[in-house]
Amino acid sequence: MTKRYSLLSLARQAISGHRGWMPAWRDATPRDRYDIVVIGGGGHGLATAYYLAKVFGEKSVAVLEKGWIGGGNAGRNTTIIRSNYLLPGNIPFYEHSLKLWEGLEQDLNYNAMVSQRGIINLFHSDEQRDAHERRGNAMRLHGVDAELLDADAVRKMAPFLDFDNARFPIFGGLRQKRAGTARHDAVVWGFARGASARGVDIIQNCEVTGMVRDASGRVVALDTTRGRIGAGKVGMAVAGNSSRVAALADLRLPIESHVLQAFVSEGLKPVIPGVITFGAGHFYISQSDKGGLVFGGDLDGYKSYAQRGNLPIVEDVCEEAMALMPMIGRARLLRSWGGIMDMTMDGSPIMDRTPVPGLYLNGGWCYGGFKATPASGWCFAHLLSRDEPHPVAASYRLDRFATGRLIDEKGSGPQPNLQ
Amino acid sequence: MIIDCPHCGSRDSGEFFMRGQAAGPRPEYADGQDAFAVYVYDRTNLAGMQREHWYHAAGCRSWLVVERDTRSHVVGSVAIAGKAVA
Ligand SMILES: Cc1cc2nc3c(=O)[nH]c(=O)nc-3n(C[C@H](O)[C@H](O)[C@H](O)COP(=O)(O)OP(=O)(O)OC[C@H]3O[C@@H](n4cnc5c(N)ncnc54)[C@H](O)[C@@H]3O)c2cc1C
Numbered sequence: 001m002t003k004r005y006s007l008l009s010l011a012r013q014a015i016s017g018h019r020g021w022m023p024a025w026r027d028a029t030p031r032d033r034y035d036i037v038v039i040g041g042g043g044h045g046l047a048t049a050y051y052l053a054k055v056f057g058e059k060s061v062a063v064l065e066k067g068w069i070g071g072g073n074a075g076r077n078t079t080i081i082r083s084n085y086l087l088p089g090n091i092p093f094y095e096h097s098l099k100l101w102e103g104l105e106q107d108l109n110y111n112a113m114v115s116q117r118g119i120i121n122l123f124h125s126d127e128q129r130d131a132h133e134r135r136g137n138a139m140r141l142h143g144v145d146a147e148l149l150d151a152d153a154v155r156k157m158a159p160f161l162d163f164d165n166a167r168f169p170i171f172g173g174l175r176q177k178r179a180g181t182a183r184h185d186a187v188v189w190g191f192a193r194g195a196s197a198r199g200v201d202i203i204q205n206c207e208v209t210g211m212v213r214d215a216s217g218r219v220v221a222l223d224t225t226r227g228r229i230g231a232g233k234v235g236m237a238v239a240g241n242s243s244r245v246a247a248l249a250d251l252r253l254p255i256e257s258h259v260l261q262a263f264v265s266e267g268l269k270p271v272i273p274g275v276i277t278f279g280a281g282h283f284y285i286s287q288s289d290k291g292g293l294v295f296g297g298d299l300d301g302y303k304s305y306a307q308r309g310n311l312p313i314v315e316d317v318c319e320e321a322m323a324l325m326p327m328i329g330r331a332r333l334l335r336s337w338g339g340i341m342d343m344t345m346d347g348s349p350i351m352d353r354t355p356v357p358g359l360y361l362n363g364g365w366c367y368g369g370f371k372a373t374p375a376s377g378w379c380f381a382h383l384l385s386r387d388e389p390h391p392v393a394a395s396y397r398l399d400r401f402a403t404g405r406l407i408d409e410k411g412s413g414p415q416p417n418l419q
Numbered sequence: 420m421i422i423d424c425p426h427c428g429s430r431d432s433g434e435f436f437m438r439g440q441a442a443g444p445r446p447e448y449a450d451g452q453d454a455f456a457v458y459v460y461d462r463t464n465l466a467g468m469q470r471e472h473w474y475h476a477a478g479c480r481s482w483l484v485v486e487r488d489t490r491s492h493v494v495g496s497v498a499i500a501g502k503a504v505a
């Protein structure tokens with residue numbers, strides 16, 4: 001049914017004036033019941049459905065999306081992919097994800113514009129260098145690439161940075177060469193196409209409004225804006241709305257929703273090599289293939305369900321940009337927007353069963369879930385299909401907060417607006 | 420967003436720091452570890468009007484209980500934390 005994309009198909013379409021392209025995936029209407037229902041048609045929900053069908057052989061799977069697929073954080077993020085983490089619970093998971101990214105386009109037969117252009121995390125003091133060296137060593141011990149650069153090496157790659165800034169001189173950077181960016185929308189569409197071709201129903205404009213439970217408390221169906229849909233198992237992958245959907249089953253989660261903003265400049269000639277992060281504040285930047293400088297910074301500082309940001313953060317991000325690379329003052333800002341982050345109390349995600357039988361949670365991705373998309377889908381599919389956690393995601397337990405097995409990369413404690 | 424501080428009057432939210440939802444009293448030692456885990460980590464995370472603790476850092480340095488709609492950032496009542504009914 002789904003045609004393979006190739007040079008030949010492109011040539012054929014070119015000759016016939018590109019009038020023969022078919023929709024990449026099927027916009028389905030809901031059936032009465034599915035073995036597995038995934039709530040949320042973002043990257044994670046669609047990747048979950050894809051791997052459920054492809055790797056775990058599930059035949060009856062649906063994805064329910066309240067709006068249109070990719071309209072949430074999947075379509076709002078700054079597209080950075082990397083695996084430069086410090087802690088044992090995180091490194092293997094994110095490295096699994098980066099490896100999946102490396103083969104994703106071949107696997108999906110879809111151009112997701114994965115570009116391993118590298119990331120440099122700058123440091124600005126001896127202490128920060130030690131911390132970065134430690135992180136680099138942790139990565140290398142896990143078989144992940146990491147390289148410590150001195151100021152001269154960074155200068156060769158990014159001569160435009162303000163190296164001799166009086167307050168934040170650049171001492172060097174930790175580089176992960178295999179990190180980079182990918183085209184966020186294409187990732188959504190590619191997974192949707194792959195899932196749809198394997199029989200997954202992707203149902204849009206279908207908001208889950210209630211959970212129907214039997215006498216034992218098990219979730220057996222979902223009430224939606226398109227009627228009741230029966231479910232053998234239900235997986236939640238709704239990012240910033242995790243608490244709201246979980247509340248439908250009377251669950252309270254260790255999650256708070258916060259808004260994160262992103263910014264893009266007018267299109268410019270290639271100038272930023274890869275991704276650069278400022279170590280003296282919270283600012284990071286890359287350049288899209290279209291030429292726009294894509295950058296962002298801190299959360300707005302208070303809980304929010306409004307998918308728009310405040311002006312103090314716009315000012316703060318622009319100030320940090322100027323401190324790091326004064327030349328950016330010449331560029332014009334084109335757009336800014338916000339997305340709702342599911343911030344956990346230790347900054348790491350949750351992928352686990354819930355106390356409600358039949359209900360599974362994939363959430364708490366904070367501002368780092370885009371890079372996780374393939375592995376999150378793979379591991380959540382494993383959990384849903386086999387009812388046991390995938391080894392690389394086994395630390396992302398829901399009960400780790402009560403047992404003290406937190407995975408707090410930054411050490412900022414249960415205070416999401418400080419993470 | 421403007422917050423009406425009972426001490427300082429109408430001030431820009433940038434002068435304040437939000438700690439989180441005003442979540443009722445801290446458990447007692449006798450309530451046990453689970454009660455503390457719930458208190459420290461679990462959040463209702465409402466979409467709507469909620470009561471929150473804000474600190475007027477660049478003003479009178481008082482802790483306030485602010486009512487705020489988390490969807491629209493409309494601010495409702497503001498009270499000094501010690502005096503607000505928990
Ligand atoms: C500004 C910004 C920058 C970011 N930058 C990066 C980055 O550079 N690198 C990185 O790794 N991560 C980044 N992230 C984080 C990343 O975007 C998210 O962690 C990730 O996209 C979350 O997973 P998702 O794609 O499944 O979420 P979403 O796309 O948000 O999917 C969740 C879906 O659930 C749907 N939904 C919600 N409630 C219901 C309901 N009741 N019924 C049915 N459907 C429902 C929503 O409509 C939504 O489509 C960024 C995020 C933002 C906002």
Ligand SMILES: [Zn+2]
Pocket residue numbers: 424425426427428475478479480481
């Ligand atoms: Zn005051």
